[in-house]
Amino acid sequence: MFFNRQEIKFMFDENKRLNSKVKEFAKKNFHPKNFLFFSDSGSGKTTIAEKLAEELAKRREICYKSNDSKFIDYTNQEVLVKQELIHNTWLLKELLNLCEKDICPMNCKGKTKIDVMTKYNIITAQDPFDDIFNFKKRIFDENPAYSKDKRIGLHRRFSKSKDYTHGYMFKVTNRYQSGKVDFQITCLKESDDSAGDINDFVNGRFDIKFAEETTLEEAKKRVYDDDFENLYKHKGDVFLKREVDMDHVLGGVICDVDTENHTFSVYNKYFDSEIPSTMIPPKDLNRLNERLRNKIINQFGPDHEITGTNKRT
Numbered sequence: 001m002f003f004n005r006q007e008i009k010f011m012f013d014e015n016k017r018l019n020s021k022v023k024e025f026a027k028k029n030f031h032p033k034n035f036l037f038f039s040d041s042g043s044g045k046t047t048i049a050e051k052l053a054e055e056l057a058k059r060r061e062i063c064y065k066s067n068d069s070k071f072i073d074y075t076n077q078e079v080l081v082k083q084e085l086i087h088n089t090w091l092l093k094e095l096l097n098l099c100e101k102d103i104c105p106m107n108c109k110g111k112t113k114i115d116v117m118t119k120y121n122i123i124t125a126q127d128p129f130d131d132i133f134n135f136k137k138r139i140f141d142e143n144p145a146y147s148k149d150k151r152i153g154l155h156r157r158f159s160k161s162k163d164y165t166h167g168y169m170f171k172v173t174n175r176y177q178s179g180k181v182d183f184q185i186t187c188l189k190e191s192d193d194s195a196g197d198i199n200d201f202v203n204g205r206f207d208i209k210f211a212e213e214t215t216l217e218e219a220k221k222r223v224y225d226d227d228f229e230n231l232y233k234h235k236g237d238v239f240l241k242r243e244v245d246m247d248h249v250l251g252g253v254i255c256d257v258d259t260e261n262h263t264f265s266v267y268n269k270y271f272d273s274e275i276p277s278t279m280i281p282p283k284d285l286n287r288l289n290e291r292l293r294n295k296i297i298n299q300f301g302p303d304h305e306i307t308g309t310n311k312r313t
Contacts, residue, residue: 029102029103029210029211029214029218029219029222030102030119030208030209030210030211030214030219030222030240031100031102031164031166031208031209031210031211032098032099032100032101032102032118032119032120032121032166032167032208033119033120033121033165033166033167033206033208034099034120034121034122034123034157034158034166034167034168035049035052035120035121035122035123035158035167035168035170036123036124036125036128036129036158036167036168036169036170037049037122037123037124037125037170037172038124038125038126038127038128038169038170038171038172039126039171039172039173040126041126042175042176042177043172043173043174043175043176043181044172044176044181044251045124045172046083046124047176047251048124048249048250048251049081049083049122049123049124050081051248051249051250051251052122052244052249053079053081053120053122055204055244055245055248055249056078056079056119056120056122056206056242056244057077057078057079057120058226060077060078060079060224061075061077062077062079062080062081063075063077063079063080063081063116063118064080064081064082064083065080065081065082065090067089068089069088069089069090069091070091070107071106071107071108071109072106072107072108072114072116073108073109074106074108074114074116076117077118078117078118078119078120079118079119079120079121079122080098080116080118080120080121080122081122081123082121082122082123082124083124084124084125084126085123085124085125085132086125086126086132087132087133087134092133092146092150092154094106095154096150096153096154096157098116098118098121099121099154099157099158099166099167100153100157100166102117102119102222103115103116103117104116104117117222119208119240120206121167128169128171128186129151129154129155129158129169130151133146133151133154134146135147135148135150135151151188152188152190152191155169155187155188155191155193156188156191156193158196159187159188159191159193159194159195159196160187160193160194160195160196160197161192161193164209165196165197165200166196167196168185168195168196168201169185169186169187169195169196170183170184170185170186171183171184171186176251176268176270177270178270179267179268179269179270179271179272180265180266180267180268180271181250181252181265181266181268182263182264182265183263183264183265183266184261184262184263185198185201185262185263186262195262198257198259198262198264199259201246202246202254202257202264202280203243203246204243204244204245204246204249204283205242205243206242206243206244207239207240207241207242208239208240208242209237209238209239210222210237210238210239210240212237214237214238215238216231216233216238218238219231219238219240223240227240230242245283245284245287246283247282247283247284247287247288248284248287248288250266251266251268251289252266252267252268252269252271252288252292253266253267253268253275253279253280253282253288253292253296254266254279254280255267255275255276255278255279255280256276256278257278257280267279267292268289268292269289269291269292271292274299275295275296275299275300279296279300282296285297
């Protein structure tokens, strides 16, 4: 049977039309947790990102994203760090995929595309996302414009939905050497999502949630062997437990926690006055700077017992 050119073109177009209706979605095995710390220089955000990554990685190797927007140097790490994000150092499309999907194909120099499967993504920047990526119609500084949906989608990946904290966006103010650094968890007001859970953050609770209907045996295929004991089920869902020492990460003690306004302050070794009574008792005094540790012991006693609403919850 022979077909003329017009018939062949019709069949080709019809096949293309039918195929365009089929859309494959990568199976999500777990939901990554994402962090953004934005501030001026001197706040200590770079050190915070480094320490948080080390704690979450549990002494394993960490992936550091370079300023080459098209490539990533990745070798199956669970934790990724990107310092000083600006609009032309990472493609927004890939950032969106990485912070939502557990498997994200990205270009790797000298290789074909590699599947990036990080559980934690930590980013620092001078500015919030709205000042990094252009979500307006006009184009400036060679920064392409993105849609309203992409804006909401990016912020959602760093916020809390109804059942899960996908991440945090922190506005960090004051210089570390001032002795007191302030933190505020932010979110996009135009969306249905809220700011990341402040109690989980100050207590260093960053559990990873697996996809619905995932069994414990299936989850074991997505974690290291020494993490098998950290897998648990809650209300039918499987989670990977991960707790870190936030006093060590933030370089001081956490005080003045305001759950309504999503704020807290961290007092460090450079603070000259007394530590506020709103201090949350440190998890491990021995991991604090010696000067700060001695100040706490002298002020609160060696057992650092503190009463009131500032207890860890």
